[in-house]
Amino acid sequence: MSSLFASESRAPDAVAAPLPVDDVAVRVQNVSVTYRTTFERTPTFKTAVVRLGRGERAVREVQALKNVSFEVPVGTSLGIVGANGAGKSTLIRTLGGILPPTSGRIEVHGRISALLALGVGFNPNLSGTENVVLGGLANGLTRRQVDERAHDIAEFAELGDFMDLPIRTYSSGMRSRLAFAVSVHMDPDILMIDEALSAGDAKFKKKAAEKMHELMTTARAMFLVSHALASVKEMCNAAIWLHKGELMLQGSPEEVVAGYTKFLEVGEDAFSLEDL
Amino acid sequence: MPSAGMSAADHAANKAAVDRASKSGYLSDVQVYEPHRVGLPPLVPYFRELWHRRPFAAELSRAEMRSANTRTFFGQIWLVLNPLLLAAVYFVLLFILAPRDEPGPFFAHLTAGIFAFYFISGALTTGARSVVGGGALIGNMAFPRLLMPMSAVRTAFFRFLPPLVVYFVIHAAMGLPWSWTMVLAVYFMGCMVVFAAGMAAMFATLQVYFRDTTSFLPYFLRIWLYLSPVLWFIEEVPARLAPFLKFNPLYSILGGFTDLLVRGDVPPPGIWVMAAGWAVAAVVVGFLYFMSREREFAVRL
Structure with missing residues (x-):
């Protein structure tokens, strides 16, 4: 196994949990994920019968990740870049144990806040507070831990009285502020921040960046999925680039961003340029 | 990296990590995710985790009840009004079809039966929607x-x-006798809860694969209501139908419940055994079906 980021790893002085035998936070070995999705968006009896009549198969395979391997040492803040549909979200869902890998093996040392934030707002009729509490409880926190954090989250997200209103009344900026606040307040060992969280006004973005810097000193590892290449360079000390499910490059953020940018310039799909 | 590059030391470290992970279950320091065939997750850690996170289920149900009650004028009163109106409608209908000498006990039986049936059908209907309705939560978080x-x-x-x-008010209003045997109805209530849990899990899974399930459900439930001892007393079954009705789980579960609650009649032992048998069968089949499929839900939603 190569350990490309070993030189980047810092002394995990702030880590409370005992260190594992090896200093690896996450190890991904030859992982492939193949979705078997149905043709139709919403499967119904009618389409099932029609399909049966035509002798078609119900499933179609989508290779979201192809034989991806990498290691993340403790103390790494890993940027994940790539075009839409590159498999970034699949990768972090697989790391979070939501999607089982089709082949290969994943080892995660620590508790992951697996995209907890994106689950917030799953029921738009419930209030912000209720959504936060439910997300925390589903993630395995106790009622008391959740109540303590709910207050901090409300304060950090600066939602004020909106916390007690149904999520459906929120603006998209307010939603993403809440989502970000939730993901950074659950004290996971391994933090995952998805690009969807990058919305919010300039003032909040600055606050979010400060919070992430603060967390990098306490979390064991951090994953940042982002289309904002500048923030990957700024926040991360390692990066990987995924393209159509394959791991194209891993290394320092500068190298990876440069490679990715060059790749976009020399061609491929025009839509990817919007992401820059 | 290709596995060819793995050294013996790596293998040893992996093995140690897997051992640690398998000992500690979901909330462990080390989690290992590997491919699996369609099958059951390890049962003991699964149920331990389920029990550990039960406050989530309680809070979800509480929050949903709160939000459901804010939208209508009568609010919580509908919980009573709904089954009561339904019982009144059936009472009128059945009284037109076949007037009874003693409408009092029959009305009490009808309300008790409909209230209980409403519980089971409610669990089934909301249960069927629960997984598909919780899409964002299921797609983004790992929990049982x-x-x-x-x-x-x-x-x-x-x-x-x-x-x-409300049933007890009706019981008193109809002048029905009170007896200590009514307490035994709790046994059948327990069977109802267990049975409903199994069926809710079963229909939640079906709904993931066939989104038409909830559309069929009202009709299925209506037929089930007619086949259950709600609109008729358990002893009124025509002889040629009786052998078949025993295959309806609610024949024993609801029959035993209403007999005890309304008339204080202790059902024969066969009914007690049958009710428990159906409840256990439903919960085992429903849970195992759900659990064998649940790891696929994230990609199916």
Whole structure:
């Protein structure tokens, strides 16, 4: 196994949990994920019968990740870049144990806040507070831990009285502020921040960046999925680039961003340029 | 990296990590995710985790009850009004079809039966929607999915309690006798809860694969109501139908419940055994079906 980021790893002085035998936070070995999705968006009896009549198969395979391997040492803040549909979200869902890998093996040392934030707002009729509490409880926190954090989250997200209103009344900026606040307040060992969280006004973005810097000193590892290449360079000390499910490059953020940018310039799909 | 590059030391470290992970279950320091065939997750860690996170199911059900009650004018009163109106409609209908000499006990039987049936059908209907309705949560978080239908059963059960109080008012108003045997109805209530839990898990899974399930459900439930000892007394079954009705789980579960509650009649031992048997069968089949499929839900939603 190569350990490309070993030189980047810092002394995990702030880590409370005992260190594992090896200093690896996450190890991904030859992982492939193949979705078997149905043709139709919403499967119904009618389409099932029609399909049966035509002798078609119900499933179609989508290779979201192809034989991806990498290691993340403790103390790494890993940027994940790539075009839409590159498999970034699949990768972090697989790391979070939501999607089982089709082949290969994943080892995660620590508790992951697996995209907890994106689950917030799953029921738009419930209030912000209720959504936060439910997300925390589903993630395995106790009622008391959740109540303590709910207050901090409300304060950090600066939602004020909106916390007690149904999520459906929120603006998209307010939603993403809440989502970000939730993901950074659950004290996971391994933090995952998805690009969807990058919305919010300039003032909040600055606050979010400060919070992430603060967390990098306490979390064991951090994953940042982002289309904002500048923030990957700024926040991360390692990066990987995924393209159509394959791991194209891993290394320092500068190298990876440069490679990715060059790749976009020399061609491929025009839509990817919007992401820059 | 290709596995060819793995040294013996790596293998040893992996093995140690897997051992540690398998000992500690979900909330462990080390988690290992590997491919699996369609099958059951390890049962002991699964149920330990389910039990550990039960506050989530309770809170989900509480929050949903709160939000459901804010939208209508009568609010919580509908919990009672709904089954009561339904019982009144059936009473009128059945009284036109076949007037009875003693309408009092029959009306009490009808309300008790309908209230209980409403609990089971409510658990089934909300349970069927629970997994598909919780899409964002299921797609983004790892937790025992069985919590979703269990939350629906809790909701249905708490909605059943106010009508139950109303039943006692009706019982008193109809001048029916009170006896200590009525307490035994709790046994059948327990069977109802367990049975409803199994069915909720079963229909939640079906709904993931066939989104038409909830559309068929009202008709299925209506037929089930007619086949259950709600609109008729258990002893009124025509002889040629009796052998078949025993295959209806609600024949024993609801029959035993209403017999005890309304008339204080202790059912024969066969009914007790049958009710428990159906409840256990439903919960085992429903849970195992759900659990064998639940790891696929994230990609199916």
